[in-house]
Amino acid sequence: MNEKKVPFTEGEIREIIKTYPTPFHIYDEEAIRANVRKLIKAFDWAKDFKEYFAVKATPNPYIMKILKAEGVGADCSSLPELLLCEKVGISGDDIIFSSNDTPYQEFAKAMELGAIINIDDITMIDFLEANGPIPDRICMRYNPGPLLKDGNDIIGTPEESKYGLTRDQIFEAMAILKQKGVKRFGLHTMVVSNELNANGLINTAKMMFELAVEVKERLGIYIDFIDFGGGIGLPYRPEESFVDYDVLSAGIKDQFEKIMVPNGLDDIRLSFECGRAITGPYGYLVTTAIHHKDIWKHYIGTDASMANLMRPGMYGAYHHLTVLGKEEAPADHVYDVTGSLCENCDKFAVDRPLPEIKDGDILVIHDTGAHGHSMGFNYNGKLRSAELLMHKDHSVTQIRRAETVDDLFATLDFSDL
Numbered sequence: 001m002n003e004k005k006v007p008f009t010e011g012e013i014r015e016i017i018k019t020y021p022t023p024f025h026i027y028d029e030e031a032i033r034a035n036v037r038k039l040i041k042a043f044d045w046a047k048d049f050k051e052y053f054a055v056k057a058t059p060n061p062y063i064m065k066i067l068k069a070e071g072v073g074a075d076c077s078s079l080p081e082l083l084l085c086e087k088v089g090i091s092g093d094d095i096i097f098s099s100n101d102t103p104y105q106e107f108a109k110a111m112e113l114g115a116i117i118n119i120d121d122i123t124m125i126d127f128l129e130a131n132g133p134i135p136d137r138i139c140m141r142y143n144p145g146p147l148l149k150d151g152n153d154i155i156g157t158p159e160e161s162k163y164g165l166t167r168d169q170i171f172e173a174m175a176i177l178k179q180k181g182v183k184r185f186g187l188h189t190m191v192v193s194n195e196l197n198a199n200g201l202i203n204t205a206k207m208m209f210e211l212a213v214e215v216k217e218r219l220g221i222y223i224d225f226i227d228f229g230g231g232i233g234l235p236y237r238p239e240e241s242f243v244d245y246d247v248l249s250a251g252i253k254d255q256f257e258k259i260m261v262p263n264g265l266d267d268i269r270l271s272f273e274c275g276r277a278i279t280g281p282y283g284y285l286v287t288t289a290i291h292h293k294d295i296w297k298h299y300i301g302t303d304a305s306m307a308n309l310m311r312p313g314m315y316g317a318y319h320h321l322t323v324l325g326k327e328e329a330p331a332d333h334v335y336d337v338t339g340s341l342c343e344n345c346d347k348f349a350v351d352r353p354l355p356e357i358k359d360g361d362i363l364v365i366h367d368t369g370a371h372g373h374s375m376g377f378n379y380n381g382k383l384r385s386a387e388l389l390m391h392k393d394h395s396v397t398q399i400r401r402a403e404t405v406d407d408l409f410a411t412l413d414f415s416d417l
């Protein structure tokens, strides 16, 4: 269970709307800070534990700067994400470049920033070498494929995923890289996504510890660091519960002591690349109900759309919805809450029991702090919204303005018409 409460009042939001009209995403700075502190503290037993925030989740320099101040690094997978790090002052060991299908220009920028290069395929060795020097530290992304099923109750089908090297390729790549003079190695994986069961995440750690032991035994290489990727889940539904960081940490520590310590592999750095779990629960899409429509079903039309939040339309994802000022009212109406795209999937909620909604009511869509604004797109000429940051004292800073039609037309040339 988790309480789907909002950290602001209707009065505060109506005041904000006078300056920043809906729709907008608003992020709760203090809650983000408290959350990431809790994660880092839970892993205080692990030497130099690092969380690398997956920049794609919320690629905003203000958010990145706040996280940097909390000791968090960045997980990047594109050139613009690397450039954001450069602007925020994140570099070196504080960046892991976990890309795939990567143009060389992006590797070059990552190496210029001193980032840890995490290769997604064995062919990247030749690709890197053909274009320039190979860095003296390389991380490799592991895809366990169907091997994972034996003795591990991990959910998912890694054999269907495009990422990473197979088990054999890990050993082959590492031997080649060692021979080419690479001195330090990391292992990375990400086999779960939006996982709420700590055991799924703990089993990922166990699998990686066993791989590190085998690397030591077969190649004589002591791995420098292991990165468990992202994937800590978000309880989007009120009946779901947050992953308990202390339970997760204790489970991983237990495996570490069983597998790594007896093998002399305790001098290793552990890391995560979580995005969703860090900012997701602490962002809200605020939108106004502008129309209601009663045909075969009852619809509430909002001033937001899939351009602002794609997850419900794209994957049928559940996002909790609060009608401001009606938190205690009975949910005795059933609505589809829609956006304005000419796509029938543009709905934030389907058959959702809610209090009666009137035009002008403010709706808050929960858990949009990660993979929310950043997934936005401009289909139907819709514009992406502003992002606001609510500070501890509830004052608000606009950290990204809303797009304008001029932004949308910036790539068009009207001069010859």
Ligand SMILES: *Cc1c(COP(=O)(O)O)cnc(C)c1O
Residues within 6 Å of the ligand: 054, 056, 057, 075, 098, 190, 193, 194, 229, 230, 231, 232, 273, 274, 275, 276, 277, 370
């Ligand atoms: C998307 C992604 C993440 C972050 O995933 P979350 O679900 O936001 O935790 C981390 N690492 C890599 C390589 C990813 O592709």
